[in-house]
Amino acid sequence: MKNFSLILGILLSIGLQAQEVRKQIKEGNKAFAAKAYDEAEIKYREAAALAEEKDLSVSQYNLGDALYKQERYQEAIEAYELSLARTEDPARKAEIYHNLGNSYLKNEQLKEAIQAYKNALKHNPADEETRYNLAKALAEQKKQQEQQKQNGDSDQDQDQNSQDKDQNSDSQQNQDQEKSDQEKQDQKGENSEDQKPQEPQNQEGQNPKDQEKQGEQDSQQNPQDQKSEQQKQKPQKGGSQGKESQAENKAAQAEKEAAQQSRKNIERLLEALQRAELETQARLQRKKMKAKPNPGSKDW
Numbered sequence: 001m002k003n004f005s006l007i008l009g010i011l012l013s014i015g016l017q018a019q020e021v022r023k024q025i026k027e028g029n030k031a032f033a034a035k036a037y038d039e040a041e042i043k044y045r046e047a048a049a050l051a052e053e054k055d056l057s058v059s060q061y062n063l064g065d066a067l068y069k070q071e072r073y074q075e076a077i078e079a080y081e082l083s084l085a086r087t088e089d090p091a092r093k094a095e096i097y098h099n100l101g102n103s104y105l106k107n108e109q110l111k112e113a114i115q116a117y118k119n120a121l122k123h124n125p126a127d128e129e130t131r132y133n134l135a136k137a138l139a140e141q142k143k144q145q146e147q148q149k150q151n152g153d154s155d156q157d158q159d160q161n162s163q164d165k166d167q168n169s170d171s172q173q174n175q176d177q178e179k180s181d182q183e184k185q186d187q188k189g190e191n192s193e194d195q196k197p198q199e200p201q202n203q204e205g206q207n208p209k210d211q212e213k214q215g216e217q218d219s220q221q222n223p224q225d226q227k228s229e230q231q232k233q234k235p236q237k238g239g240s241q242g243k244e245s246q247a248e249n250k251a252a253q254a255e256k257e258a259a260q261q262s263r264k265n266i267e268r269l270l271e272a273l274q275r276a277e278l279e280t281q282a283r284l285q286r287k288k289m290k291a292k293p294n295p296g297s298k299d300w
Contacts, residue, residue: 017050018055020050021051021052021059022055024043024044024047024059025044025055025058025059025062028041028042028044028047028062029062032066032069035069037066038070040066041063041067044059044062044063044066045063047059047062048060048063053086054086056086057083057087057092058083060080060083060086061079061083061092061095063079064077064080064083064099064103065099067079068099068102068103068106073103073104073107074107076099077100077103077104080096080099080103081100083096084096084097084100091123091124093120093123094120094123094127094130095120097116097117097120097130098120098127098130100116101113101114101116101117101120101133101134101137102133105133110137110140110141110144111141113137114134114137114141117130117131117133
């Protein structure tokens with residue numbers, strides 16, 4: 001008798017709890033219809049907390065709808081998955097998969113959305129709305145793939161253009177460097193050709209021909225100093241810059257050697273002139289001495 005009373009009490013309690021679950025779901029449906037989705041969410045959550053396994057699928061499904069309307073798509077996906085796990089009804093599964101696909105699509109999970117629509121059609125092949133959503137999702141997927149391919153090609157083109165620009169820049173720099181080096185070599189050759197031999201000059205910068213009367217003795221007394229000065233003015237050989245540069249250096253060296261030889265010839269000529277002038281002066285002096293009158297003789 002006691003056991004019977006206990007069982008009866010449990011049954012009554014379960015019955016009252018089920019009635020409370022249905023009451024909360026009903027109130028939630030009214031709020032949903034009035035677009036009070038946040039209030040509907042509260043009612044559906046209260047129903048889910050009290051519901052038994054068989055009623056839990058309904059409360060979770062309705063909760064997913066309320067969350068979807070509030071654009072809380074990830075929470076809606078979680079609610080639909082809980083509902084899906086607690087039902088075996090094919091028609092109910094088709095509806096859950098359909099709404100799950102919509103949530104994935106809104107959450108920008110295109111691959112998962114396509115799979116959810118396909119699962120919905122497996123349970124209800126006659127659902128044209130799901131078929132339409134699937135076609136739309138597939139078209140969006142194709143569009144994204146084409147866009148990704150175009151972006152990849154564009155990135156490759158940009159990389160190729162960047163490489164081409166770098167190569168062109170390097171080539172231009174090399175050409176500019178070669179041109180600059182060639183201009184330097186040409187300028188050096190022009191300078192060597194323009195440096196014609198000059199007549200030797202003394203420390204005051206005067207031409208020796210203008211100093212024949214003033215510097216005859218200096219020229220004879222300081223031949224070593226002049227030679228030392230010539231050695232100081234002798235240009236040093238520079239480094240080789242190719243066959244063309246070597247030829248230019250040899251030509252310049254030959255010209256400078258010719259200038260030095262010319263300078264030596266001039267010095268020899270000056271020395272000869274000095275000696276000739278000295279001899280002339282000596283002859284004149286001797287003639288004066290011979291022609292000098294004798295002061296001791298008288299004509300009267």
